[in-house]
Amino acid sequence: DAGVTQSPTHLIKTRGQQVTLRCSPKSGHDTVSWYQQALGQGPQFIFQYYEEEERQRGNFPDRFSGHQFPNYSSELNVNALLLGDSALYLCASSPTGGLAGGHGTDTQYFGPGTRLTVL
Amino acid sequence: LAKTTQPISMDSYEGQEVNITCSHNNIATNDYITWYQQFPSQGPRFIIQGYKTKVTNEVASLFIPADRKSSTLSLPRVSLSDTAVYYCLVGVYYNQGGKLIFGQGTELSVKP
Numbered sequence: 001d002a003g004v005t006q007s008p009t010h011l012i013k014t015r016g017q018q019v020t021l022r023c024s025p026k027s028g029h030d031t032v033s034w035y036q037q038a039l040g041q042g043p044q045f046i047f048q049y050y051e052e053e054e055r056q057r058g059n060f061p062d063r064f065s066g067h068q069f070p071n072y073s074s075e076l077n078v079n080a081l082l083l084g085d086s087a088l089y090l091c092a093s094s095p096t097g098g099l100a101g102g103h104g105t106d107t108q109y110f111g112p113g114t115r116l117t118v119l
Numbered sequence: 120l121a122k123t124t125q126p127i128s129m130d131s132y133e134g135q136e137v138n139i140t141c142s143h144n145n146i147a148t149n150d151y152i153t154w155y156q157q158f159p160s161q162g163p164r165f166i167i168q169g170y171k172t173k174v175t176n177e178v179a180s181l182f183i184p185a186d187r188k189s190s191t192l193s194l195p196r197v198s199l200s201d202t203a204v205y206y207c208l209v210g211v212y213y214n215q216g217g218k219l220i221f222g223q224g225t226e227l228s229v230k231p
Binding site for chain 2: 043088110112
């Protein structure tokens with residue numbers, strides 16, 4: 001059973017360019033979240049997709065956008081890249097919509113990330 | 120949302136038991152405590168989760184005192200491969216709308 005996969009592994013762009021990162025969730029998972037992790041920091045939540053819609057968003061500008069496809073895979077798009085966008089971008093999937101009630105927390109499974117360097 | 124405080128770094132030697140304590144003074148009644156492990160250039164990996172008292176799995180133990188204002192992740196007999204960053208998270212996933220809130224984590228270095 002494949003876990004969460006992300007592509008590409010590494011990417012180098014220049015300021016002002018646009019980038020698209022891709023994520024395939026773990027089999028059976030329908031919810032995808034994206035995180036940005038700067039060097040030496042913990043991951044920061046960007047947004048989450050469920051049923052092909054953005055359900056919640058972190059404190060990131062509109063330059064960051066995303067999409068979820070019917071097969072639950074997802075894309076993260078970043079426009080007008082800035083030097084500060086250089087980071088490891090992580091995709092995480094989980095098996096429920098997250099609002100099913102119950103108790104506890106639904107474990108999120110992370111992919112290996114895409115290392116984006118903006119020059 | 121409950122804020123967590125944990126040591127920035129810790130050193131240990133192979134074969135020792137490592138205990139990483141996390142403070143979360145304003146934890147809410149419904150909050151669970153979750154620990155993730157992250158190796159360099161990899162995504163975080165779920166280790167253990169608990170609500171109160173003690174939880175144990177094949178990887179670690181989690182000790183939570185009665186007041187729940189802190190928790191301790193215990194790694195028995197660490198090896199070099201346990202060198203990683205360990206994150207303590209507090210919150211109820213579904214009430215947060217699905218986002219995990221990470222702090223800076225504790226960088227554990229295991230030496231031979």
